[in-house]
Amino acid sequence: MKKLTAALLCAALLLSAVSALAVTRDFGKIKINEVMASNGNTLRDSKGKSCDWIELKNTSDDDIDLSGLNLSDGKKNLTKFTFPEGVVLAKDAYMIIFCTDYESVETLADGTVEIHVPFKLSADGEKVVIAFQDVILDMVRFDAQQKDVSYALKDDGTWAFCNTPTPGAENKFE
Ligand SMILES: [Ca+2]
């Protein structure tokens, strides 16, 4: 009986180790990848609205549990939005955050999660900041944006305006 208990305990420990490996909270691997502060016809939310949007990318080899990560449009108030429990960004995947005037995290009929955060991005230029508690993990500052032109991260690590926005996909410059 003791042996069985020990075996079960081992199995339980192993399982928790495996799930810990599969989903981490390595927030440093979450990067701001593309930003659009003046969205005309590029992208609509599930209600048909063309909101400002932020694209995040998980650059890690593991799925990342985003709960507790903060997202904001400036350094003064880092906690304008905090990811709730249950939002996971798969490894190497992208996530679109709609910037509006209300907060919602909604699972759509197709199973994707649509997130609205309660701040907008200024087309005159602003910042996007991700932080854990009061530690800034990634930040981008953008200048005035033209309608339907995004600001996107290039392979060489620099940012540039982009005439071919790619919400939810790898950035492309033509
Ligand atoms: Ca703003």
Ligand SMILES: [Ca+2]
């Ligand atoms: Ca993109």
